[in-house]
Amino acid sequence: MGGTSEKMINVTVKVWRQRNKNEKGTFETHDMKGVSTDMSFLEMFDVLNERLINEGKDPVAFDHDCREGICGMCSMYINGRPHGPKNAVTTCQLHMRSFSDGDTIVVEPWRSSAFPVVKDLVVERAAFDRIIAAGGFVSVNTGNAKDANNILIPKPEADEAFNAAACIGCGACVAACKNGSAMLFVSAKVSQLALLPQGKVEAQKRVLDMVHQMDIEGFGNCTNTGACEAECPKGISLENIARMNREYVFASANEKK
Amino acid sequence: MASSPKLNAKIPAGQLELKWTNYRSTVHLVNPANKRSLEVLVVGSGLAGASAAATLAEMGYKVKVFCFQDSPRRAHSIAAQGGVNAAKNYQNDGDSVYRLFYDTIKGGDYRAREANVHRLSEVSGSIIDQCVAQGVPFAREYGGMLSNRSFGGTQVQRTFYAAGQTGQQLLLGAYSALQRQVGMGAVKLLARHEMLDVVNIDGKCRGIIARDLISGKLERHFGHAVLLCTGGYGNVFFLSTNAMGSNVTAAWKAHKKGAFFGNPCYTQIHPTCIPVSGDHQSKLTLMSESLRNDGRIWVPKSKEHAQAIASGKMNPNDLKEEDRDYYLERRYPAFGNLVPRDVASRAAKERCDAGFGVNATGQAVYLDFAFNMKYKYGKIEATKKGIENPTEEQMTEFGQAVIKEKYGNLFDMYEQITGVNPYKNPMMIYPAVHYTMGGLWVDYNLMTTVPGLYALGEANFSDHGANRLGASALMQGLADGYFVIPYTIGEYLAEEIRTKAIPTDSEAFVKAEQEVSDRLNKLLSIKGTKTVDYFHKRLGKAMWDKCGMARNAEGLKWAIEEIKKIRSEFWSDVRVPGALNEFNPELEKAGRVADFIELGELMCMDALHRNESCGGHFREEYQTEEGEANRDDEKFAYVAAWEYKGESNFELHKEELKYENIKIAARSYK
Numbered sequence: 001m002g003g004t005s006e007k008m009i010n011v012t013v014k015v016w017r018q019r020n021k022n023e024k025g026t027f028e029t030h031d032m033k034g035v036s037t038d039m040s041f042l043e044m045f046d047v048l049n050e051r052l053i054n055e056g057k058d059p060v061a062f063d064h065d066c067r068e069g070i071c072g073m074c075s076m077y078i079n080g081r082p083h084g085p086k087n088a089v090t091t092c093q094l095h096m097r098s099f100s101d102g103d104t105i106v107v108e109p110w111r112s113s114a115f116p117v118v119k120d121l122v123v124e125r126a127a128f129d130r131i132i133a134a135g136g137f138v139s140v141n142t143g144n145a146k147d148a149n150n151i152l153i154p155k156p157e158a159d160e161a162f163n164a165a166a167c168i169g170c171g172a173c174v175a176a177c178k179n180g181s182a183m184l185f186v187s188a189k190v191s192q193l194a195l196l197p198q199g200k201v202e203a204q205k206r207v208l209d210m211v212h213q214m215d216i217e218g219f220g221n222c223t224n225t226g227a228c229e230a231e232c233p234k235g236i237s238l239e240n241i242a243r244m245n246r247e248y249v250f251a252s253a254n255e256k257k
Numbered sequence: 258m259a260s261s262p263k264l265n266a267k268i269p270a271g272q273l274e275l276k277w278t279n280y281r282s283t284v285h286l287v288n289p290a291n292k293r294s295l296e297v298l299v300v301g302s303g304l305a306g307a308s309a310a311a312t313l314a315e316m317g318y319k320v321k322v323f324c325f326q327d328s329p330r331r332a333h334s335i336a337a338q339g340g341v342n343a344a345k346n347y348q349n350d351g352d353s354v355y356r357l358f359y360d361t362i363k364g365g366d367y368r369a370r371e372a373n374v375h376r377l378s379e380v381s382g383s384i385i386d387q388c389v390a391q392g393v394p395f396a397r398e399y400g401g402m403l404s405n406r407s408f409g410g411t412q413v414q415r416t417f418y419a420a421g422q423t424g425q426q427l428l429l430g431a432y433s434a435l436q437r438q439v440g441m442g443a444v445k446l447l448a449r450h451e452m453l454d455v456v457n458i459d460g461k462c463r464g465i466i467a468r469d470l471i472s473g474k475l476e477r478h479f480g481h482a483v484l485l486c487t488g489g490y491g492n493v494f495f496l497s498t499n500a501m502g503s504n505v506t507a508a509w510k511a512h513k514k515g516a517f518f519g520n521p522c523y524t525q526i527h528p529t530c531i532p533v534s535g536d537h538q539s540k541l542t543l544m545s546e547s548l549r550n551d552g553r554i555w556v557p558k559s560k561e562h563a564q565a566i567a568s569g570k571m572n573p574n575d576l577k578e579e580d581r582d583y584y585l586e587r588r589y590p591a592f593g594n595l596v597p598r599d600v601a602s603r604a605a606k607e608r609c610d611a612g613f614g615v616n617a618t619g620q621a622v623y624l625d626f627a628f629n630m631k632y633k634y635g636k637i638e639a640t641k642k643g644i645e646n647p648t649e650e651q652m653t654e655f656g657q658a659v660i661k662e663k664y665g666n667l668f669d670m671y672e673q674i675t676g677v678n679p680y681k682n683p684m685m686i687y688p689a690v691h692y693t694m695g696g697l698w699v700d701y702n703l704m705t706t707v708p709g710l711y712a713l714g715e716a717n718f719s720d721h722g723a724n725r726l727g728a729s730a731l732m733q734g735l736a737d738g739y740f741v742i743p744y745t746i747g748e749y750l751a752e753e754i755r756t757k758a759i760p761t762d763s764e765a766f767v768k769a770e771q772e773v774s775d776r777l778n779k780l781l782s783i784k785g786t787k788t789v790d791y792f793h794k795r796l797g798k799a800m801w802d803k804c805g806m807a808r809n810a811e812g813l814k815w816a817i818e819e820i821k822k823i824r825s826e827f828w829s830d831v832r833v834p835g836a837l838n839e840f841n842p843e844l845e846k847a848g849r850v851a852d853f854i855e856l857g858e859l860m861c862m863d864a865l866h867r868n869e870s871c872g873g874h875f876r877e878e879y880q881t882e883e884g885e886a887n888r889d890d891e892k893f894a895y896v897a898a899w900e901y902k903g904e905s906n907f908e909l910h911k912e913e914l915k916y917e918n919i920k921i922a923a924r925s926y927k
Contacts, residue, residue, distance in 0.1 A: 006535075020840070036535055038535055039535070040674075046537070046539055047537065053832060053834055054788065058835060059834060061840060064501060065326060065501055066333060066500040067539065067540045068540075068542050069673075070425055071335050072328075072330070072335075073327065088669075089673055093673050093674070095674070118840055122840070126328070128328065129328050129439075129446070129448070132432070133436040133437065134440055136436065137433035138391050138392045139437065140390045141312075141315045142308075142311070142312040142739045142740070143387075144390065145386035145387045145390035146390075148345070148385045148386045149402050149403055151390075152401030153397055154397075155399050155401070158397040158401075159394075161394040165419075166425075169328065196392050198390055
């Protein structure tokens, strides 16, 4: 909180610049002097952009919105890790106190063929929306519902469903995966709804439709390296992938019958 | 006082409890075949927008949804932490539709419409049912039932929650319902699109102009009705708990095209936010109101202790109980730390202004969990374990586990931002701009003063009066979208079934697009010396200093002049890099700040004209001897609805507020 722990550091930022989807990109280097360690990582980018605009240059485009780790919009690949060096936080929650004086910080966009670059650090993640549209829901129209306490859900299952539902759809799992797989994202939604009685009714159709859409979008396969879980800012567990695989095998077998 | 003839609230006749039921049963319907040829444009994809779009599509309307983010799931509703209210009375503690209605009217300091608030309370229970059916994982008890907690301004437990991520879970539920309709082809989704104007033809709203933020191209979209679900305007203050992109642009464009703006000065300053740490700060972070269930708010009793703590010479944990001032418990024994937000915020400001702040800037108070952690939860857990005389360490250890279970993600968030461990040290908090009760004026149908143009959720002014109670924003957004607009829109659209889609190459569309394009080109052509943020920060400072937690006539007059200067400098000296037809975030920001500047002036005018204190609007000239808000019901029991008449020129219209079911009284939480 300011005060005694605040320090001023100098860092070098190597940032990816790319005008649009079709043009080739390149790294650009900026020296950032006198950066407060209380500053957030994105505030450091605000300062850089302010400077670039004042110098008549093009500011760095990056996605961000809530700046409190919940909207899932920010997406930087920092020193080879999605959302940077700290575990369990998004880029917007990262502070400069996680860096040291003299550090060089390399910042790239998510790299995955299913997430084309829009500009600089901004990528397109509409593939996730299309996967949800394929089956990430319970088919209940407004007005159909019965009294909420008529559906009893054991607390452990409700908690587990909540843990899966905490996914923010940022795409770090895809960016972290050497295959560009979206299995953690898809399995989180499949799991949440498969764990709850409300979601069980159409669980089989859901898993088949969502996995089918995931394949169409060009995401890679899962080879169980666990990089997605390690880099997920919300700690979404690999167990969800195991659960989705069980759901999928069961649903495929039933479908063939 | 009579209401202005230009404002017809269309409140149904009859007994309050029966108004909505009767209205719903008699409102015009549109038959399924006609619904397919009626097109509705929904701008914004938060709780109000996503729930409205999904529900209208389920009913058979053709729907288009616009959002400026890359996905509808990013809307700022996602950041709401604490919970959603509903009058379910699951806790058997005496809750009822009437009590929720009463608490909301009283909490709003008697400046909201009775009929709207009663309807909100009536549908609140259905919201929980709907969300549970969608698979929203609310917190539960071991018996499998839903769990509840308390929020400020109430004495019952009616808040449903999902850890500290209730907004996220409700939004993802609504988003799922929306995406289901997208997948079925009933909704066309236009993400990374920003609405930049409405198009009116012959006095009715017939569409919008939107900019594709990736290509930068302007687009024209026709709709039989347009729903603005675009949230609040707290970012007029630059620093707020709103997301960086939250803006007033859609509502402001609608205002300039004929929609009256209701109570623009009613702003909610949330008492528990992480204090400002430096000039680089880009936004403020809320610490959920739910923390006030177990956190006690205090400052030292003596200035010497406050200074010793602020300068780091003393550890707050070492300050003796008798040297602490739990000022909310002292001033408001009945509600204690759970007084409504406006009251808690002002009390914190009062202590800090008096010199008792606990950080270097003097603008922070403590939110302390140590007492309840140890003596409430620690003791209970020890008893459960059969330990009769637990040690202090044991109680702390056991209590910490309980606190972690309840608020873990909030504690983590606090530590991440401040670098301080809140399990070991009390949190430092200070009030910050959080929500705007004001918004576009709407009638009972949620229609603005422009036929065919609606405003839902935080974008309208309707339900919270001069102060919103915690956990009621989520309730209102979803009520409007799931359970109100699907019925009330029929009243208008039933008359529109003969209206064919108006071609977007018609004159009105072409003209509107040209105006938008001219304005954007103008912003790019100035090529001045100062960035957009420079102007935004200057505006924010003027607004926070003069139109924030406390206001007075002199300061407001100064702010109005300052804002005029800011506007004229902005339009002659702003520097916006890049071009129109490309992805250009600075251009987006410039357009939004230009609108905030105009809105800021209107907010100050509204605050200046309202010679009373009520809810979030505290005029220093109008307070009791004890420093409480002094309302003037004789002169100001009305909604101020402002009509745009040209630059810096607004005409006031009044909608009289009648209280037939609640006895209007001084609001007391003592």
